[in-house]
Amino acid sequence: MTDRRGQQFKMLILQWGPIPPSGGPHRDRYLDHFGRASLQTAEDEYDEVMRLLGTDAAHIPALDFDLVENDDRARRATQRQKRAEWLAFQSTIHTKLLDEIEPHIRKSVSAAMDALNYLEDHPLREAAHGAIHRAAFVKRGLFGCPITYRDDGDYWTDCPINISHLRMGVSAGLVSDFECSICGKLVEDCDHEMRQYYPKVAERDGEGKCTICNETECDHRAGETVLVEAWASARNVKANEVSMVARPRYPLARMVEKSFDLGRAGEDPRVRDAARRGVLNCDGDLGPCKGFNEMSDWDVKSASSSDEDEAQEIDLF
Structure with a gap:
């Protein structure tokens, strides 16, 4: 039996550059400016992917479902259906074209996630949410969303849907000269x-x-x-300490990777081997999400360490 150590996170704490305003109208303008810029980048890069696909763009699997679905079975059914559609479509695209597309769709995903981090309390929040789903849907369909297995015995993921929908950040307690x-x-x-x-x-x-x-x-x-x-x-x-917070001062001080609990499936040697070979993928990008999990709504005193560890279904074929 694997000794599970609970949820683990890899976080971005600080980035080089000016310190963001702490509040008030200056912060509102800061978030609006960089949020809109990130959203535009996400859109431009996605449009470039469609341009590169040319006439094939008309045949990509459709993102024709509501973005939020609370029924686990319905979500999983959509994921399986879309995975099959993407496998069929991806097989028709030449490797050289995929190489051209990959940096653009990855940049679209990254920019869309940044946009949400800037705009999470903004009227454009849902536009950023949709941009993440749209770009992640294509990235997963064409390039996968690998779940990795590491020597520490844990599975890890940087799935855009799983990462971006867990709405928390980090705040570092620092001592420094300026x-x-x-x-x-x-x-x-x-x-x-x-x-x-x-x-x-x-x-x-x-x-x-x-x-x-x-x-x-x-x-x-x-x-x-x-x-x-x-x-x-x-x-x-x-650094004296790092705390998890609902709204970090640095909007991009967020989770970039998290451990992934596969339950009993994670103990299957076939699953571990697939993860090591880079062919075990998360399907979260292929269907609806369950909505945002807001840290501000958490009842920390009553929550157990396993509350967020939802058993994941793995299809082996």
Whole structure:
């Protein structure tokens, strides 16, 4: 019998760049701007996939079901039907074309998930929800959604539907110094006002990164003067703790991977072998979801560690 250790998560905690506003109208504008931009990217990349498919796009399996379905059997029936349709369609597409399509559909999925993280309390929330389902449906149909098995004895998944619908994030308790992006001094020791623009000369640091955009490849020429927004850059960062929260300050500080409980099926050697070979797939992207699982609705005091571990059906054929 496998010793199950409960649900495990891999989370994105921080990203390079300015600290998002903590609240108020500035945060609302921040979330709206980046949410709309992400939603547009998801749409553009999906449209590119359809363009690449050409006349074949008219024959892809239809996403012709309601996005939310609470009946487990109905969801599973839809997943099986759509899996069969995608297997038939995918076999007609040339490998070279699939190679061209893959980066675009993956970017569409990623951008749609970002859009939801920015827009979860926005009128465009459902548009982002639909964008995730649409892109994930195609990605799973053409490229699968692998469930992996690791040496620690656990199965893991980064399924877009499973990951994005568990609405929680992380907040890190950090201690750090903050340096000015213009002069490099500690914020408390410099005269620059944060979020104002100042001229700065483009140079390359010891790692070859541009002092304007922090990229190794960019269009900024050494010696060029550019107007740059002053912001506080964290350095000497020390993490004291990381907490799960319903609404993280960093909108993209979210789960990127989670352990996957297959129940008794996970102990079957055939299932483990399929996972190791990369041919065991999650079907969650192929049908309706159960709606969002909001952390803000959780009753933490009464919830057991296995409440979220729903037994998964695996078809072996």
